[in-house]
Amino acid sequence: MQWFNRPVSDTQITQWQRMWLYIVAAIIMLLLVVPSFIVIPMSFSNSQYLEFPPETWSTRWYETYFESAKWMRATITSLKVGFLTMLFATPIGVMAAYALYVSGHRFARAVFAFLVTPMIVPVILIAIGTFYAFGKFGLNNTITGLVLAHTVIAIPLVTIVITSAFRNYDLDQERVARSLGASRIRAFFVITVPQIKFSVATAALLSFLTSFDEVIVSIFVSGGKNATLTKHMFGALRDYIDPTIAAISTIMILVSTILLLITQFFGKKSS
Numbered sequence: 001m002q003w004f005n006r007p008v009s010d011t012q013i014t015q016w017q018r019m020w021l022y023i024v025a026a027i028i029m030l031l032l033v034v035p036s037f038i039v040i041p042m043s044f045s046n047s048q049y050l051e052f053p054p055e056t057w058s059t060r061w062y063e064t065y066f067e068s069a070k071w072m073r074a075t076i077t078s079l080k081v082g083f084l085t086m087l088f089a090t091p092i093g094v095m096a097a098y099a100l101y102v103s104g105h106r107f108a109r110a111v112f113a114f115l116v117t118p119m120i121v122p123v124i125l126i127a128i129g130t131f132y133a134f135g136k137f138g139l140n141n142t143i144t145g146l147v148l149a150h151t152v153i154a155i156p157l158v159t160i161v162i163t164s165a166f167r168n169y170d171l172d173q174e175r176v177a178r179s180l181g182a183s184r185i186r187a188f189f190v191i192t193v194p195q196i197k198f199s200v201a202t203a204a205l206l207s208f209l210t211s212f213d214e215v216i217v218s219i220f221v222s223g224g225k226n227a228t229l230t231k232h233m234f235g236a237l238r239d240y241i242d243p244t245i246a247a248i249s250t251i252m253i254l255v256s257t258i259l260l261l262i263t264q265f266f267g268k269k270s271s
Helices: 019-043 060-067 069-103 108-115 123-137 143-166 172-179 184-213 216-221 229-239 244-270
Strands: none
Touching: 019 244, 060 069, 060 244, 069 108, 069 143, 069 184, 069 229, 108 143, 123 143, 123 216, 143 184, 143 216, 172 184, 184 229, 184 244, 216 229, 229 244
16 A cells, blocks of 8 residues: 555656556557557468457468568568668658757757658658659669658657657767867767667667558559568558468567567666
C-alpha cells in the first residue's frame, strides 16, 4: 500500500491517483501487442490457410520463404532500400534539426512544421504525387525512386528525434570549443555529436524501419525486379491467403525487436 500512496512528481500526485493512466496505457499496449501474438503461432501452422490456433505445427512456411527466389529478391531489395534510406535521411535530418536549433530565427518553427509535413499529410496522397512526379523522370520501379520516396517519409522522424535531443543539450559547450579556435564543423563533430550519438543511432534505426515497413508508397513506386517485400506481402494478401506471409511477418517482428533492444542496450551502456 505504501507504493500506491507514494508521490510520483513534484505535484505530489500519488501512484493511486495515476492508476487510471496505467490502466489505459496497459489496454493500448495490449491491443497493439495481441495481433503479433496471434500472427506468430499462425506462422508455424501446417495448414494451407491461415488458422488460429494451428491444429498441426510445422516450419514449412519458413522453408517456403527462404527457398523462394521471389521472396528473397524482394527481401534484399527492402534491405538495400532501407539501408540507403538510413544513409540519406539520417544526416539530412540531423543537419536540419541542428540548423533549426542554433539559428534562433523566428521562422524556425514554420520550417520545422514544413519538414514534418510528410507525417501529417496522408501517405496515400504522397504516394500518388510521387508516382506521377517520378513517372516524368523515369524513377518508378527503380531503387533510386524508392530511396528518394522513403527518405522523404523518414526525414521527419529523424528531425523530431534529434530536435528532442538538442533540447537537453547545452550549446555553450560547442561555443566554448569554437572560441578556442575550432571551426563550427569540427566543434559539431567533436563536441556535439558524441553527446547526441544515442539519439542519432535511434533516428537512424527508425529511418531504416520506416523504409523497411513502408507499404503504400512502395505499392505505387516499386515494381518488377525492384518490388519490395511489403509490396509482395500486400499482393499475396490480395490474391491468395498464404501462411508464408505470417512467417515473414514473424521474422520482421523479430528483426525489429532485436534492433530496438540492441539500440537501447548500447544507449544505456553509453549513459
